[in-house]
Amino acid sequence: MTTPAGPADTAAVRRHNLALVLRYVAAHGPCARTEIAGATGLVHASVTGLATELIERGLVREVGSAATGGRGRPRRLLQLVPERVMAIAVQVTLERLEVTAADLDGTAVHRASAVHRAPFGDPEPLAAAIAREIKLAADAVREVDGAYLSGAVIAMAGPVTGPGHTIAAAIDFGWPAQTDLRGLVAAHLPDLGCPLDVVNDANCAALAEYHAHGAARELPDTVAYIKADTGVGGGLLIGGRIHTGSTGLAGEAGHIPIDLDGPPCACGARGCLALAIGPEPLTAAAGLADLAARDGIDAALAELDRRLALGDPHAVAALADAGRSLGAAILAISGLTGAAEIILGGYLAGWCDRLTPGIDTTLAGRRAVAPHLGFAITPGLLGPAATLTGALLTTREATLADPTSVPPV
Amino acid sequence: MTTPAGPADTAAVRRHNLALVLRYVAAHGPCARTEIAGATGLVHASVTGLATELIERGLVREVGSAATGGRGRPRRLLQLVPERVMAIAVQVTLERLEVTAADLDGTAVHRASAVHRAPFGDPEPLAAAIAREIKLAADAVREVDGAYLSGAVIAMAGPVTGPGHTIAAAIDFGWPAQTDLRGLVAAHLPDLGCPLDVVNDANCAALAEYHAHGAARELPDTVAYIKADTGVGGGLLIGGRIHTGSTGLAGEAGHIPIDLDGPPCACGARGCLALAIGPEPLTAAAGLADLAARDGIDAALAELDRRLALGDPHAVAALADAGRSLGAAILAISGLTGAAEIILGGYLAGWCDRLTPGIDTTLAGRRAVAPHLGFAITPGLLGPAATLTGALLTTREATLADPTSVPPV
DNA sequence: TCAAATATTGCAAGAGTTGAAAAAATAACT
DNA sequence: AGTTATTTTTTCAACTCTTGCAATATTTGA
Missing domain, CATH: 1.10.10.10 (Winged helix-like DNA-binding domain superfamily/Winged helix DNA-binding domain)
Known part of the structure; x- marks a missing residue:
């Protein structure tokens, strides 16, 4: 039970x-x-x-x-009957809100994408924008005959702690510590009529990948996920459920130190994993720093992808080097969490083949000593949609765990 | 439920x-x-x-x-009624078996310590010795009027995996992979009449420290433990229960890499934490390598302790340096597991004050960026007895979780 | 001595699962 | 065409558990 x-x-x-x-x-x-x-x-x-x-x-x-x-x-x-229960998910990024309302199968009945301008330090305007989108999505759900709205989930970067779902720190938005985003949004939605939750975006993606992999085969009890796209994040799944830990940061591999005397990181520590596999350091290592500065990081990543496809030695070497660091992080993750499977997401999934040589370099010695190392490394199956999918899955899990939350007929 | x-x-x-x-x-x-x-x-x-x-x-x-x-x-x-239920715990080290039978309060009714000679590669003689000790302890429990024997636990180094409690690797003993120690011991005890379990020794110690700390104050949901004595180990507690992970190694911090290009470790990887805070490297860093080689590692640790008490600069510097590495490991542990409290055991507890400067060096930058870092570092309260105490606690937990396992009157 | 207050226990009602028997529905056989 | 065997599903009485209310037990204070 x-x-x-x-x-x-x-x-x-x-x-x-x-x-x-x-x-x-x-x-x-x-x-x-x-x-x-x-x-x-x-x-x-x-x-x-x-x-x-x-x-x-x-x-x-x-x-x-x-x-x-x-x-x-x-x-x-x-x-x-998947269409009996609908959930709303909102993904918050620095510039946009991505919204989906979907049923238990993930079939969408409403999609929206809105640009927002969140003033640095003040969460209220963003909360209002989120509430507006949730309201539109809820209206769309109410259009569907017989559909029950089971929950709304806000997925965003930053550690989410405790039952209050407060955001311990949203550095990118400059919010004060322990911002109660849920409370701010809920204040705009007095008659939403369903639970409203805030969850970490990388944790959502982790859950989605877990389900995607689990559909094909039996997964181990403890699974870890690392992703890199605009940043480096991750999640930890225990028994199929997100483990946030007491800090709300469990599985966030981006800022674990892998190089004691490495370069300083914006987080205040040194030698963080994000400095090795994050988008800026990675494109810079491939000689694309200028491009990134001029056209933005997405353009630089696209160019890196192109060069990798062409087999450009400089780019390939950069990935191999990142792989070495990623291998060290994987050893730490598996050792500390007991994860027997580690899923790579974001561009780590697409470039998995290019990272493998570096990963193998780091793991070769350990594999020689402990032949069945005890964990597998697999690329993620989902693309950028993983976050929204995972956010929907959190409420799906809640419904499956307590069917009495859905009223008769 | x-x-x-x-x-x-x-x-x-x-x-x-x-x-x-x-x-x-x-x-x-x-x-x-x-x-x-x-x-x-x-x-x-x-x-x-x-x-x-x-x-x-x-x-x-x-x-x-x-x-x-x-x-x-x-x-x-x-x-x-603590004396209603008794449990047996056996701690296996390279040279000795330490045995305790105790009630729910941890009050011992039987203690034994036996030297064993375990031939490298063959678990059977050790299994026989363990079974002998458990039998003696069980007889002692049966002497106590009205006492119910709830379980016997074998605590030893090495990852213990799955419901079968097999030992994935016992390098020190040279056993084959997936050795079924529980089965071997149980074969000698056909009428033990209680469950027999094998658990990781460091995990036991972690559980004991968790209870010791939790008696005084409320502990966070996720707590990690790192200890160093004859080796470096650890454990992860989630919701008050040991999390072994799918590999059986969760929380084992000794072989996480903290220095990408650090020296090679016996585990096959490079720059492991054990190379920074393990007994041999630590005494060597304090200039006691010769003493360790001549009189053994315990003598070298005792001498290090003496010199630390005297304020010997060389020794103090060695501890500070170890602290730097430990700080990096702590960042990794907290980040990956979400632990909000990290307990230091073994000689790390006693030398906590000497390690703190080094730890602070590593954490200073992070503390500046994230003022309320989200986790606390505390020394362990129990000494070497933690392992046996924790082993007893595992069966105590089982009894408290299912009182119907104890028969009427 | 008596009334008030607090702790514990009895008892009927309601809700769930279980096991066996009954009912339902189809294929195979004569 | 009729009957039997077989499998699935439902019905029903029995049992266990918690709950809410009333009854009982036990002490203090007037």
């Missing part, structure tokens, strides 16, 4: 078992009650009752029958 | 609520049913029933009354 601090009662049992059945149906497509009973350990009679309640809540529907091959009553198949 | 994969029923509810009450009684000394009801959220009537069952299982007893001050029926106080 879920692990609340408080007492348990029969309602908690019901919640747990409803979640058990709903999760099975969601994961294993159309399936019969008998199959669910066999797989979950529940008794047939219980599955009947649980399925009935899920149907009443509109989360599951019967979808025809399927003869089992031999004789006997045919199975009546149950299927998830 | 605890979170098993399977279905939940009313028995699970009972287990959860029994654990809730037992945990409260164990943590908050003698207390009345009313107090328990108020603190846990259970209703008075439920507490009555739950307390009755705990009394029947011998885990709790009534211990007099206490007038509440004003008028009214006095409170009947309930108290944990």
Whole structure:
């Protein structure tokens, strides 16, 4: 069962078992009650009752029958009704708001992209803009017949701590410590009628990649994710759930030191990973500093990508060097978190082949001593959409964990 | 409630609520049913029933009354019966077995220390020796009237993975990968009558320090532990429980790289933390390499301790230098795990003051940029006994989590 | 001695799961 | 065409657990 601090009662049992059945149906497509009973350990009679309640809540529907091959009553198949539950996700970057409202399958019913101008140091205008977008998305959801709005999630950079979801530090926006972005946005949405959460953007991406990989094969209990795009971030997944840690920074690999006497970093420390694999240092190492200064970092990254495709030795060497540093970070991540799988996202995914030689250089010695090193390194499957997808998944998880949060019919 | 994969029923509810009450009684000394009801959220009537069952299982007893001050029926106080449940812990080091059988309070009823000679590469003789010691300890427990043997735990170096508790690698003993030490020992103990587990020794120490600190004040959700004595190890605690990770190595800080181009380590990588704060490098840095070679590492550490007490500049500088490296590791640990508290154990605890200057050197820049850094560094409160204490705590946790594992009367 | 106050326990009601029996629905057989 | 075997699903009584309310127990203060 879920692990609340408080007492348990029969309602908690019901919640747990409803979640058990709903999760099975969601994961294993159309399936019969008998199959669910066999797989979950529940008794047939219980599955009947649980399925009935899920149907009443509109989360599951019967979808025809399927003869089992031999004789006997045919199975009546149950299927998830993804469009029953919708969630809203807002990704906040320095210049834009990306908004999606989608159902449990991730099928979007509303998309928006808005430019915002957030004055340095004052979160209020941005909060108002976010609230405006959420309101539009919520209106779009309400247009859909029978859809239940389960939650809205704001994904943005910076550590998010505690149950209050306050943002410990948003350096790029210059906000004061412990800014209660959720509270500021919620103040504009008095009748939103669903939970509003703030989560770290890299953690969202980590969750999305975890699900993407987990669909194809069994994943280990502890999985780490590192991404680099406009910055370096990451996330840590334990038992399929985001682990934020007490600092809200768990898995944020960008500012771990890998070089004791390395160059100073803007974070105040020295030799951070971000100085080795971040976009500015990486393009600079490939001789593209001037281009980055003139046309912006995106142009420089695009040029680096072009040169890598052409096999430019300077660019290839820069990636190999970054790989060496990344290898050290991977050793630290696996050692400290116990992650048995490390997923690379952002441009690390696309350039994985170019990074591998450097990574191997760092890991070769350890691999020789400990042949089955205990962890795998895999490129991410999702592109930039990972963040929004992951934000939607957080509310999907909440719905699957407590189906009683969705009202009947 | 605890979170098993399977279905939940009313028995699970009972287990959860029994654990809730037992945990409260164990943590908050003698207390009345009313107090328990108020603190846990259970209703008075439920507490009555739950307390009755705990009394029947011998885990709790009534211990007099206490007038509440004003008028009214006095409170009947309930108290944990620590001696009801005993556990056995065996700590395995290269030369010795240290054994303790103790009750829920950690009060020992049996202690033993045995020299063993484990042939390199063959775990069987050591398994036999461990089984012998466990048998003696179990006999001692059976002497105690009314005591229930809840479990036996073997604490030893090396990563312990999966539900099978196999030892992925025991380099010091030269065992093959995935050695099933638990199985080997259990084969000698066909009628032990209690669970037998193998856990990582540093993880045990981490758990013990967590409890020691937590007794005095509220601890954050995620806490990390690093220790150095004969080697460098550590552990990661999430929600008060050991997180082993999928590799079984979570929190093992000894072989995270902090210096990309540092010296090669026996683990195969370069610039590992163990090369900076491990006993051999540390004594060598203080100019005690010859002494270590001649009289052993313990003698060299003792001499280092003496010189530190005298303020020997060479020794002090060595500690400061180690502190710099430790600071880098601490940044990595906090960043990756989200730990808001990092506990230093082994000689790191005793020499904490001497390490602090170096740690501060590394952290100063970060502290300047992020004033409330988000984590605290504290010395451990327990000495070498931490490992055995922690091993006992793992079974204590199991008992508190499922009081129905203890039979009636 | 009596009333007030507080702690604990009994008891019926409500909700959940379970196991066995009954009902439903189809294929195979005669 | 009718019947039987087989498989799936539902119904129903039994049991356990928490809950809320009323009853009981026990002490203090007047």
